[in-house]
Amino acid sequence: DIQMxxxxxxxxxxxxxxxxxxxxxxxxVYSYVNWYQVKQGxxxxxxxxxxxxxxxxxxxxxxGRGSGTDFTLVxxxxxxxxxxxxYCQQSYSIPPTFxxxxxxxx
Amino acid sequence: QVQLQESGPGLVxxxxxxxxxxxxxxxxxxxxxxxxxxxxxxxxxGLEWLGRIYINGNTNYHPSLQSxxxxxxxxxxxxxxxxLSSVTAADTAVYYCARGNYGSGNPALFDYWGxxxxxxxxx
Numbered sequence: 001d002i003q004m005x006x007x008x009x010x011x012x013x014x015x016x017x018x019x020x021x022x023x024x025x026x027x028x029v030y031s032y033v034n035w036y037q038v039k040q041g042x043x044x045x046x047x048x049x050x051x052x053x054x055x056x057x058x059x060x061x062x063x064g065r066g067s068g069t070d071f072t073l074v075x076x077x078x079x080x081x082x083x084x085x086x087y088c089q090q091s092y093s094i095p096p097t098f099x100x101x102x103x104x105x106x
Numbered sequence: 107q108v109q110l111q112e113s114g115p116g117l118v119x120x121x122x123x124x125x126x127x128x129x130x131x132x133x134x135x136x137x138x139x140x141x142x143x144x145x146x147x148x149x150x151x152g153l154e155w156l157g158r159i160y161i162n163g164n165t166n167y168h169p170s171l172q173s174x175x176x177x178x179x180x181x182x183x184x185x186x187x188x189x190l191s192s193v194t195a196a197d198t199a200v201y202y203c204a205r206g207n208y209g210s211g212n213p214a215l216f217d218y219w220g221x222x223x224x225x226x227x228x229x
Contacts, residue, residue: 044153044202046216
């Protein structure tokens with residue numbers, strides 16, 4: 001299975017801060033990385049697919065970049081409603097695998 | 107708007123079979139470009155993909171669970187189901203159903219999910 005290693009595992013920030021979450025794939029997953037937001041008791045939400053493509057309805061403060069093995073999710077200006085756990089996922093090979101998650105607190 | 111809802115027993119005894127159903131509403135169930143998946147998340151751990159089923163009934167399963175997992179589909183009721191046999195405490199988790207969208211060329215993009223249901227394995 002392809003391993004997805006996410007960091008940090010948790011972080012605390014202030015409203016308006018810029019946040020960067022990192023995901024490293026082993027081996028390469030080319031451009032097949034997606035990012036999800038999971039809030040307690042809610043359905044997971046797809047934020048970004050194919051590294052940098054924003055899913056419809058997702059605020060533009062979310063962005064993604066990277067290729068090969070190193071990927072990042074950026075929240076440009078943290079909002080209170082962004083409190084959640086964020087997961088990267090590779091869709092290059094079966095089985096699809098997820099990172100361990102990054103819990104974001106405000 | 108596509109909606110998914112998991113249903114099934116919240117408590118299963120060890121060695122028995124876990125059975126869950128996902129009901130899909132809002133269209134697209136039998137449309138091309140999609141498949142239907144199950145994922146799970148044990149408490150304090152990450153998400154794990156369990157398997158998928160296409161509308162024609164073709165399936166793929168996680169290699170580590172291949173001998174215990176089965177996914178089926180009923181197009182007449184817009185439902186698909188998960189069966190996991192010989193469960194142990196390690197199978198205790200929140201189970202999610204989701205839609206896989208491969209129509210854009212991304213082979214494992216999960217664009218709609220259910221809220222999840224907690225299944226506890228205990229005697």
